Amino acid sequence: MINLVSALGGQLLQRLALLGQALLMLLQSLRVLPGKHGLSRLIQQLYVVGVQSLIIMLVSALFIGMVLGLQGYTLLSAYGSEQAVGQMVALTLVRELSPVVAALLFAGRAGSALTAEIGLMKATEQLASLEMFGVDPLHRIVAPRFLAGLICLPLLVAIFSLVGIYGGHIVAVDWLGVYSGSYWGNMQQAVDFGEDVINGMIKALVFAFVVSWIALYQGYSCVPTSQGISAATTRTVVYSSLAILGFDFILTALMFGGA
Amino acid sequence: MHKRWIEISVGLMLVAGVVALLSLALQVSGGHLTRSADRYPIDALFENAAGLAPKAQVTLAGVTVGEVVAVVIDPQTLMAKVKMQINGEVNYLSIDSSASILTAGLLGEKYVGLTVGAEDEVLVAGDMIEDTQSALVLEELIGQFLLNLGDSN
Numbered sequence: 187m188i189n190l191v192s193a194l195g196g197q198l199l200q201r202l203a204l205l206g207q208a209l210l211m212l213l214q215s216l217r218v219l220p221g222k223h224g225l226s227r228l229i230q231q232l233y234v235v236g237v238q239s240l241i242i243m244l245v246s247a248l249f250i251g252m253v254l255g256l257q258g259y260t261l262l263s264a265y266g267s268e269q270a271v272g273q274m275v276a277l278t279l280v281r282e283l284s285p286v287v288a289a290l291l292f293a294g295r296a297g298s299a300l301t302a303e304i305g306l307m308k309a310t311e312q313l314a315s316l317e318m319f320g321v322d323p324l325h326r327i328v329a330p331r332f333l334a335g336l337i338c339l340p341l342l343v344a345i346f347s348l349v350g351i352y353g354g355h356i357v358a359v360d361w362l363g364v365y366s367g368s369y370w371g372n373m374q375q376a377v378d379f380g381e382d383v384i385n386g387m388i389k390a391l392v393f394a395f396v397v398s399w400i401a402l403y404q405g406y407s408c409v410p411t412s413q414g415i416s417a418a419t420t421r422t423v424v425y426s427s428l429a430i431l432g433f434d435f436i437l438t439a440l441m442f443g444g445a
Numbered sequence: 446m447h448k449r450w451i452e453i454s455v456g457l458m459l460v461a462g463v464v465a466l467l468s469l470a471l472q473v474s475g476g477h478l479t480r481s482a483d484r485y486p487i488d489a490l491f492e493n494a495a496g497l498a499p500k501a502q503v504t505l506a507g508v509t510v511g512e513v514v515a516v517v518i519d520p521q522t523l524m525a526k527v528k529m530q531i532n533g534e535v536n537y538l539s540i541d542s543s544a545s546i547l548t549a550g551l552l553g554e555k556y557v558g559l560t561v562g563a564e565d566e567v568l569v570a571g572d573m574i575e576d577t578q579s580a581l582v583l584e585e586l587i588g589q590f591l592l593n594l595g596d597s598n
Contacts, residue, residue, distance in 0.1 A: 233451045233454060236455065237451075237454045237455055237458050280473070338458075340462070341463070341466075342462070344466040347469055351473060373473055375502075377474040383473070387466070
C-alpha cells in the first residue's frame with residue numbers, strides 16, 4: 187500500500203517536473219524578442235509552418251464545407267427550411283470545425299515536422315554545438331518556430347472558415363439551387379462578429395499555443411536516437427490532438443455554455 | 446531567388462489571412478460590429494411570451510430594427526417582460542406603438558412585430574410598450590377550437 191502511494195506520488199512529481207521543464211523552456215526561449223536576424227528566421231519558419239500547410243488546409247476546408255452544405259441541405263429540406271443552410275454551415279465552421287480541424291491538421295502537418303526536426307538536431311548534436319558557440323539554441327531554434335506557429339494558425343483558421351463557407355455555397359447554391367441571397371442573408375443575420383468569429387479566433391490562438399508548445403518541447407526533450415525521435419513525433423500528434431479536443435470543450439463551455 | 450520566393454509567399458499568406466478575417470467580418474457576419482453602441486432599451490409586457498427567446502428579431506413593417514435581450518417575469522403583474530434593444534436610428538416609435546409576438550412561418554421562430562401608433566410623442570430609452578398582443582399558443586388555439594365545435598353541436 188505504502189509502495190503504491192509512493193509510486194503514485196513519484197509519478198505525479200515526475201509529471202509536474204516535466205510540465206515545469208516545458209514551461210521553463212517556453213519562457214526561456216521567449217525571454218529575448220527576435221532581432222533583425224530573428225526576423226528573417228521567423229519568415230523562414232512562417233514559410234515552413236504556414237505556407238506549406240496552406241494546401242492541405244484549403245483542400246480540407248473545401249471538402250468540409252461541401253459536406254456540410256450537402257448534409258445541411260438534406261437535413262433542413264425535410265423541414266422545408268433549406269434556406270437556413272448558409273447559417274448552419276457558417277456557424278458550424280466559424281465556431282467549431284475550423285479551429286478544431288485546422289488545429290488537428292496543423293498538429294499532424296507542422297507539429298510533427300517540428301518535433302522531428304528539432305529531435306534530429308538534438309540527435310546530430312547541432313543543438314550542443316550551437317551552445318558551444320555561445321548561441322542559445324532556445325532563442326535561436328525554438329523561439330522563431332513557436333512564434334511562427336502562434337501567428338500562422340489563426341490566419342489559417344480564418345482562411346479555412348472562408349473557404350469552407352464558399353465550399354458550402356458551391357454545393358447548396360450552385361448545385362442544389364438554394365437562393366444565393368438567403369444563403370448569405372441568413373448567415374449574416376445569424377453570425378455575430380464578436381461572439382462567433384472572434385471566439386473562433388481565440389480558440390485558434392489557444393490551439394496554436396498548445397500545439398506549438400507540445401511539438402517544440404517533445405522535440406527538445408526527446409531521447410536522441412531514431413526510436414526516441416519517432417516516439418516523440420508520435421507523442422506530439424497524440425498529445426496535441428487530445429489537448430485540442432479537451433481545450434475545445436473547455437473553451438466552448440466558457441464561450442457559449444453560459445447563455 | 447529562393448529566399449525572395451519564401452518572403453513573397455509568406456507575405457501572400459499573411460495578406461490572405463487578413464483578407465479572410467476581413468471578409469468573415471463583412472461578408473459572413475454582415476458587419477455586426479456595432480453591437481451595443483447606439484441602441485436604446487424598450488420593454489414590453491405580454492400576457493404570454495411562449496417561445497420568444499433572447500436574440501429574437503424585433504421588426505417594424507417586416508424590417509429588423511432591433512433584438513430581444515431578455516424575457517423575464519414581472520413580479521408585480523406576473524406578466525412576461527420582454528426587454529428589447531432598438532437601433533438608435535429608429536427614433537420615431539410613437540408612445541402608443543403596439544407590440545405583438547409573431548411566428549415566422551408555421552413552425553418558424555418567434556419574433557416581435559412593432560406597429561407604430563398615431564401620437565407625436567416618441568418612445569425613449571427605458572419606456573414600456575403597453576399595448577401588446579401575446580404569442581399564439583397552438584395548443585390553446587386547438588383547445589378553443591374543439592370547445593367551440595362541441596358548443597355548436
